[in-house]
Amino acid sequence: MYANRWGALADFLEHLEREGFPLDEGTAAIVDLDKTAFGARGRNSHVVDSARVAAVRRTVEEALGDAFAEEAFQSVYDELNRPLYHHFTADNQDYLAYICLMVAGGVYGFSELLEDLKARRLRSFADFIEACNRRGVPKELAPIHREVYVGFKRDDPTPFKSFRHREYEETVKRMDHLPDEVGEKRLLAEEIVLTREVVDLCRFLKGNGVLLFGLTDKPDEASLPSPELARAGFLPLHRVSMKIIGVHLAL
Known part of the structure; x- marks a missing residue:
């Protein structure tokens, strides 16, 4: 099933339910992180x-x-x-x-x-x-x-691991650094944010017992803090706080 709108995730879920696909403790879901769970392609990528x-x-x-x-x-x-x-x-x-x-x-x-x-x-x-x-x-x-x-x-x-360490730093720098009140347009232009539609789908799946995995094609050096930064309190990208922007899915 293919789509070019994040809101179509609700249609995807309906499709699975019509096909009788089990969404319970016996199911695992793999969610892409970069440009899907956060930095939505076409919106915030x-x-x-x-x-x-x-x-x-x-x-x-x-x-x-x-x-x-x-x-x-x-x-x-x-x-x-x-x-x-x-x-x-x-x-x-x-x-x-x-x-x-x-x-x-x-x-x-x-x-x-x-x-x-x-x-x-x-x-x-x-x-x-x-x-x-x-x-x-x-x-x-x-x-x-x-x-x-x-x-x-x-x-x-x-x-080029020294470059990838800088990529981690530049990515974290763009997460949750603006005040909430600046408005959605500026947030999407300047911050990396979570994708509301993906968050809603994941919460629905988790609520049904589905085991969730998040995967990224970024190398470790661009996804995890160096030992020095970790000691200073920096977190892996998937643990960093981000704002959520998008349209709620009616699930």
Whole structure:
């Protein structure tokens, strides 16, 4: 069953009941967290995306210092963060963040990169990181290059862990930070909020004894606080307080 409205979750539940699908202690439900339980796709997901972009920007800016040019960085990120380049980035934000850093740091020129992709002299991220390794990187970028290169060689799907830690921080920063009275429009524009329709469905299912699981495709480093932040009281994303916005389901 497919839908493009969150309110259609009530129709989904009616469909299950018509089909005689048991909704009790013998049933488990898996709920996607990112852009479903919170940061609803099409309503609030842009704030989730903004946290990731801010993490990439912070990573590049902290590495380059005064040499950081935000407008040039944004051009690189916006161009490469498209399905057209998924064969190169593998739709992996760790890879994209590293590519942006190497381009912004002058290791690989942006126009050269686009030309090499077009001519298929670069076919994958593996080609790119090996090219950067052969060329050598400035000393201020060397620690990050080593981190990503070693992780990539180990087949770690999230080799840029320092970037992912920043993504966690930027995500938490966008949760429940505005006063309640600012209004729904601003909250949806600036905060990551829980999706009322999903919350209502989950409460209904839980009330019937259904076992609920929440899953995310975010790596641990972007979902859980570092040990230092945990000691300071920071929580996993699914434990952070968030406001609830949406339309109540009549269940």
